[in-house]
Amino acid sequence: MKILIIGGGNMGMTYAQSFLRSHITDKANMMILERSPEKASIVANTGIGTVCNHPGDCLSHADLIIFAVKPQDSVELFTSIRSFINSEQVFLSIMAGVKIKTICESLNVTKVIRAMPNLPAQVGLGMTAFTSSDEVSRLELVMVQNLINTTGKSIYVEKESSIDAATAISGSGPAYVYHFMNAMIQAAKGMGFNDSEAELLVSQTFKGAVDLYSKNNFSCQEWISKVASKGGTTEAAISSFVANEVEKDIISGAEAAHTRAIELGKVAVGSKTK
Numbered sequence: 001m002k003i004l005i006i007g008g009g010n011m012g013m014t015y016a017q018s019f020l021r022s023h024i025t026d027k028a029n030m031m032i033l034e035r036s037p038e039k040a041s042i043v044a045n046t047g048i049g050t051v052c053n054h055p056g057d058c059l060s061h062a063d064l065i066i067f068a069v070k071p072q073d074s075v076e077l078f079t080s081i082r083s084f085i086n087s088e089q090v091f092l093s094i095m096a097g098v099k100i101k102t103i104c105e106s107l108n109v110t111k112v113i114r115a116m117p118n119l120p121a122q123v124g125l126g127m128t129a130f131t132s133s134d135e136v137s138r139l140e141l142v143m144v145q146n147l148i149n150t151t152g153k154s155i156y157v158e159k160e161s162s163i164d165a166a167t168a169i170s171g172s173g174p175a176y177v178y179h180f181m182n183a184m185i186q187a188a189k190g191m192g193f194n195d196s197e198a199e200l201l202v203s204q205t206f207k208g209a210v211d212l213y214s215k216n217n218f219s220c221q222e223w224i225s226k227v228a229s230k231g232g233t234t235e236a237a238i239s240s241f242v243a244n245e246v247e248k249d250i251i252s253g254a255e256a257a258h259t260r261a262i263e264l265g266k267v268a269v270g271s272k273t274k
């Protein structure tokens with residue numbers, strides 16, 4: 001299967017590197033399309049497959065075409081590729097907010113998969129939610145899921161609206177974690193640790209807590225009660241979080257992200273709601 005990634009930016013390069021690192025494909029079957037000759041030559045210098053900067057040079061050779069450009073560039077992209085594609089090709093879009101229906105109508109194609117990855121894909125620990133149009137076959141879907149899974153884990157969602165929900169949880173989620181980590185780093189520094197000590201204390205605590213959680217079947221609440229003994233230090237912190245309604249604030253934050261994802265989907269350039 002020949003793969004073409006359109007857009008050699010953060011996510012496009014993350015995908016290309018993950019596919020190659022996992023040996024799910026090789027350089028001979030990998031193409032990247034960048035619109036500027038300067039950027040195309042920078043990407044070509046990474047030695048990551050065939051790099052083109054004109055759609056006519058690569059589109060017709062691809063079985064799977066991955067859209068990894070910013071949503072605001074989608075209309076220009078669709079215009080530039082329309083005459084080089086065919087109805088047998090499968091399209092995977094990771095553009096936030098751009099709906100399957102918009103892609104099908106803009107390109108006159110039917111086989112479209114839409115995915116929402118997240119930043120830890122860069123280190124193979126990404127989380128992706130994806131869905132597809134009815135015309136994508138089971139085999140095509142499995143092939144694309146195998147590619148996505150080289151960047152971490154994935155779930156298939158039946159309803160396209162769940163992509164907006166996943167955007168609010170796993171898409172934006174890494175930033176919520178960094179927000180919480182940042183607060184803990186500040187607390188550590190306030191207690192006398194230097195920058196690197198504070199960062200190590202906090203990052204290793206997050207890593208350890210998440211690893212422990214994922215290797216066992218206990219809920220978060222059960223883990224909290226394992227750490228917090230009656231009248232102890234952890235209970236003092238958790239009681240303060242509860243009194244300050246921290247949990248409610250985090251839920252409200254995620255809901256705000258969900259509302260924004262829905263709004264952006266409605267205004268995404270050239271899109272129509274499904």
Ligand SMILES: NC(=O)c1ccc[n+]([C@@H]2O[C@H](COP(=O)([O-])OP(=O)(O)OC[C@H]3O[C@@H](n4cnc5c(N)ncnc54)[C@H](OP(=O)(O)O)[C@@H]3O)[C@@H](O)[C@H]2O)c1
Nearest residue numbers: 007009010011033034035068069070071073077095096117
């Ligand atoms: N970054 C994330 O964590 C993340 C997470 C989930 C989803 N996404 C989605 O992933 C997509 C890409 O994000 P990104 O952060 O990788 O963006 P990025 O770093 O800006 O990369 C996009 C690349 O596409 C190129 N490009 C734009 N239009 C093109 C065209 N018509 N033909 C060929 N190349 C074109 C851009 O070139 P120029 O520099 O010349 O514009 C740029 O190099 C976005 O739609 C975003 O919503 C990103």
